[in-house]
Amino acid sequence: MSQPGEEKPQTALPELTAPTSGAEVRHLLAGLEAQLEKEKGLRAWLRSRPTSVRFALALCVVGAVLALEIARSQRVTEVLQNWSILAGQTLLVVSGVSLYLRSGVLVSRSRLLFSGLLLLAAPFWVSLLVGRLGNSGHFEALASGLGCFAHGVFYSAPLALMLLLLDRHDRPASESLILRGAIIGVVGNLALIWHCPSTDLLHLFSGHAGLGVGWVLGWLLWRRVGQIHG
Amino acid sequence: MRSDEELMAAYVGGSAVAFRELFERHAPSLLRSMKRDLRAQEEAGDLVQQCFLQLHRARLDFDPTQRLRPWLFTIALNLKREHFRRVKRRPETSLEGIHEPHEAERGALRFEAAQALARALDQVSKQQREVIELHWFDELSFHEIAEVVGATLSAVKVRAHRGYAKIREILADLELGPGLSIPVVPDPEAPRNSELLADVEGKTP
Numbered sequence: 001m002s003q004p005g006e007e008k009p010q011t012a013l014p015e016l017t018a019p020t021s022g023a024e025v026r027h028l029l030a031g032l033e034a035q036l037e038k039e040k041g042l043r044a045w046l047r048s049r050p051t052s053v054r055f056a057l058a059l060c061v062v063g064a065v066l067a068l069e070i071a072r073s074q075r076v077t078e079v080l081q082n083w084s085i086l087a088g089q090t091l092l093v094v095s096g097v098s099l100y101l102r103s104g105v106l107v108s109r110s111r112l113l114f115s116g117l118l119l120l121a122a123p124f125w126v127s128l129l130v131g132r133l134g135n136s137g138h139f140e141a142l143a144s145g146l147g148c149f150a151h152g153v154f155y156s157a158p159l160a161l162m163l164l165l166l167d168r169h170d171r172p173a174s175e176s177l178i179l180r181g182a183i184i185g186v187v188g189n190l191a192l193i194w195h196c197p198s199t200d201l202l203h204l205f206s207g208h209a210g211l212g213v214g215w216v217l218g219w220l221l222w223r224r225v226g227q228i229h230g
Numbered sequence: 231m232r233s234d235e236e237l238m239a240a241y242v243g244g245s246a247v248a249f250r251e252l253f254e255r256h257a258p259s260l261l262r263s264m265k266r267d268l269r270a271q272e273e274a275g276d277l278v279q280q281c282f283l284q285l286h287r288a289r290l291d292f293d294p295t296q297r298l299r300p301w302l303f304t305i306a307l308n309l310k311r312e313h314f315r316r317v318k319r320r321p322e323t324s325l326e327g328i329h330e331p332h333e334a335e336r337g338a339l340r341f342e343a344a345q346a347l348a349r350a351l352d353q354v355s356k357q358q359r360e361v362i363e364l365h366w367f368d369e370l371s372f373h374e375i376a377e378v379v380g381a382t383l384s385a386v387k388v389r390a391h392r393g394y395a396k397i398r399e400i401l402a403d404l405e406l407g408p409g410l411s412i413p414v415v416p417d418p419e420a421p422r423n424s425e426l427l428a429d430v431e432g433k434t435p
Contacts, residue, residue, distance in 0.1 A: 020257075020258045020261045020262060020265075024261070024275070025253075025254060025257050025258055025261070027275075028253075028257060028261070028275050028278055028279055029250065029253050029254070029257070031275075031279055032253065032279045032282055032283065035279065035283055036283070036286060039286065039287075047287050048286070048287045048288075048289065048290060049290065050290040050291050051288075051291050168284060168287045168288060169284075170280075170283075171312075171316075173312045173315060173316070174315070
C-alpha cells in the first residue's frame with residue numbers, strides 16, 4: 001500500500017513478473033497443508049509459542065541447570081567472590097538467547113558477531129585469572145580437563161535440547177547454529193565455575209573454555225550428517 | 231473483502247479457511263519473486279511453502295495493529311537470503327519458464343528487453359537489487375520496503391535511486407516498450423545538497 005504522496009512504480013516487464021498458474025498455487029497449498037498436518041507434538045507446540053514465552057522457557061532451563069549445580073556445589077562462597085564474572089556471563093547468556101530467538105533481516109550478522117563475543121567470554125575469564133593461575137603442563141591436567149568438558153556437556157545438554165526444540169527453522173542457518181553452540185558453551189562454563197576449583201591453565205582452557213567451540217562444532221557436524229542422510 | 235490483518239486474526243483464532251485465503255492472495259506474488267532469483271524453479275515453490283510454514287509457527291507473534299504484507303515479505307526475504315548463503319551465490323534473474331509463452335505474442339524486441347533488464351539487475355548491488363525488486367516488481371511502498379529490509383526510509387530511497395540510475399545507464403539505448411519505463415526515484419540526498427549549496431552561495435561575498 002502506497003503512502004500518501006508516494007508515487008507507485010509503473011508495472012515492470014511482464015516477462016519478469018509473469019503470473020503463476022492457479023494449478024501451481026493449488027499444488028503448493030496442498031503440499032503446505034500436508035506439512036502443517038505434521039505440525040503436532042511437543043516441538044510444534046514449543047516453537048509456535050510467542051517469542052516472549054520461548055525466551056522465558058529457555059531462561060527457565062538455564063536457571064534450573066545453574067540452580068542444580070549451585071545446590072551441589074561445595075564452594076558457593078568462594079565463587080560468589082567473582083560475582084562480576086558471573087553477572088557478566090549471565091548477561092551474555094540472556095542477550096544471546098534473545099538474539100537467538102529473534103528473527104529479522106539484520107539478525108544474521110549480529111548473530112555471528114555476538115557468537116564471537118560469547119565464544120571469547122570463557123577464554124577471557126580464564127585470562128583474567130592468569131596471574132593467579134598455575135600451569136602444571138601435565139597430562140593429568142588435560143585429562144581432568146576432559147572430565148570437566150564432559151561434565152559441562154552433560155549440564156548444558158538440557159539447554160541444547162530446549163534451544164533445538166524452540167527453533168522455528170527446519171534448516172537453520174550456520175549463524176543460528178553457531179550462536180546456539182556459543183550460548184550453550186557459556187552456560188556450561190557457568191555451571192563448571194561452581195563445579196570445579198582447578199586453577200590450572202591447561203585444564204581451564206581444555207575443559208572449560210573449549211566447551212563453546214565444542215558445541216558449535218557439534219551442531220555444525222550434526223547438520224552436515226543430517227544433510228548427508230536426508 | 232476482508233483485509234490481510236483480519237484474515238490473520240481469524241487464522242490465529244483457528245480458521246483454516248482464512249489461512250487458505252491468505253495463501254491464495256499472497257503466494258502468487260511470493261512465487262514470482264522467488265522464481266525471478268532462483269535457477270531451480272522447484273526451489274522457488276519450496277521457499278514459498280517454507281515462508282507460510284514460518285508464518286504459521288510465528289502466528290502468535292503477529293501484532294494485529296501492524297500490516298501483514300511487509301511481515302510476510304520479511305520472512306520471504308530472510309528465507310531467500312539464507313538460501314543463497316547456503317548455496318553460496320548471489321541471486322541471478324531467471325527468465326527460465328517465464329519468457330517462452332510470452333515471446334511469440336509480444337515479439338522478440340520485448341523478449342530482448344526483458345533479457346537486458348535481467349542482466350542489468352544482475353549488475354546492481356545486492357542491496358539495491360532487493361529494494362528494486364520489492365518496489366518495481368512486488369509493488370511495495372518505500373515505507374513497507376524499509377520495514378522488510380530493516381533500513382531507514384531514506385536509506386531505502388537512496389538504494390532505489392542509485393539502483394534505478396544504474397539500470398537506466400546500462401539500458402540507455404534500449405526501448406523497453408510502450409507504456410513501460412524505469413521508475414524515477416528522486417535522490418533523497420539532493421535537497422540537502424542543494425540547501426547546502428544555497429547556504430554556501432548565500433555566504434559567498
